[in-house]
Amino acid sequence: MTVERIEEFSSPGFPPQMQFPDYTPAIFDRHPELRQIDRIDPETGNTFASIHAWLVRAHGEIILVDTASGNAKSRTDPKFARFHMLDTDFIGRLADAGVKPEDVTCVINTHMHVDHSGWNTRLEDGRWVPTFPNATYVFGAAEYRNWQPGGVTATAQPEGAPVIEDSIEPVVDAGLVRWVGDGDELLPGFTFHAAPGHTSGQLVLRVHSGGQSGWFTGDVMHRAMQVFEPDLNCFLCEDNDQAPLTRARLLEVLASEDALIFPAHFDRPHAGRIAHRGDGGFRFEPVSPSDKKGPIQ
Numbered sequence: 001m002t003v004e005r006i007e008e009f010s011s012p013g014f015p016p017q018m019q020f021p022d023y024t025p026a027i028f029d030r031h032p033e034l035r036q037i038d039r040i041d042p043e044t045g046n047t048f049a050s051i052h053a054w055l056v057r058a059h060g061e062i063i064l065v066d067t068a069s070g071n072a073k074s075r076t077d078p079k080f081a082r083f084h085m086l087d088t089d090f091i092g093r094l095a096d097a098g099v100k101p102e103d104v105t106c107v108i109n110t111h112m113h114v115d116h117s118g119w120n121t122r123l124e125d126g127r128w129v130p131t132f133p134n135a136t137y138v139f140g141a142a143e144y145r146n147w148q149p150g151g152v153t154a155t156a157q158p159e160g161a162p163v164i165e166d167s168i169e170p171v172v173d174a175g176l177v178r179w180v181g182d183g184d185e186l187l188p189g190f191t192f193h194a195a196p197g198h199t200s201g202q203l204v205l206r207v208h209s210g211g212q213s214g215w216f217t218g219d220v221m222h223r224a225m226q227v228f229e230p231d232l233n234c235f236l237c238e239d240n241d242q243a244p245l246t247r248a249r250l251l252e253v254l255a256s257e258d259a260l261i262f263p264a265h266f267d268r269p270h271a272g273r274i275a276h277r278g279d280g281g282f283r284f285e286p287v288s289p290s291d292k293k294g295p296i297q
Helices: 078-083 090-096 141-146 152-156 158-173 242-257
Strands: 002-012 048-058 061-065 106-108 121-124 127-130 136-140 177-180 185-187 190-194 203-209 212-216 260-262 271-276 282-287
Touching: 002 090, 048 203, 121 158, 127 158, 136 141, 136 158, 141 152, 141 177, 152 158, 212 242, 242 271, 242 282
Parallel strands: 061 106, 106 136, 136 177, 212 260
Antiparallel strands: 002 048, 048 061, 121 127, 185 190, 190 203, 203 212, 260 271, 271 282
């Protein structure tokens, strides 16, 4: 099995005090190593964010975990301005990895947010059509249900409705979806686990190969600083009570397994391991996988 990061774009994102309402710069004094792994852009004062997909080759399958933001998507909510009407070369970068859209056999969305589902579809003759026509799209059944009108996530995050309209429903209408939930196995060694908080139906994916485990963690953690201080919540989280509980629970599992972690937005080098600190907390230890061949072999 190999894992490779396919970048859509990387840029300064939100001001840290906006992204994390309880943030203070003192976090860098409490955890000095964060200065090397969780950058603040000196010009804008904003956090750096990578928007990417993870390309996994295993069991003869070509799998994309999350699909970034997509091109030509109308995102008019001010929070999503940097995702509005993009024109990136994401498909070209996928081609650089030796993969054409028709080669992809499986697409996984950990949850249905603007920067995780966008490349599910592309605009063709004025219609949104599946970008990966030969793939099975794997969606959380609870996540989708919660985004329906009147659902808990749709009610809490109405600004996310356009994502469902242009990036989820066209795939459902095409009959390409496999619905999964907590404990479901995708392939041998590939298991989904419920991770509520950021959205109520979010799933994470654990993979196990050759005695080593890796976790694709969606938005359980947006930045390395949340590893060091798990109570630090993102302003986009649906359930601010549940999110830190899920984060702390997952961090304990990751540290106990010495697992690789493949987050959706961490700054370079984007992947790493979680370790216990002497004070009972956790730290993020980066690894430096090549973008041509990831650390799980």
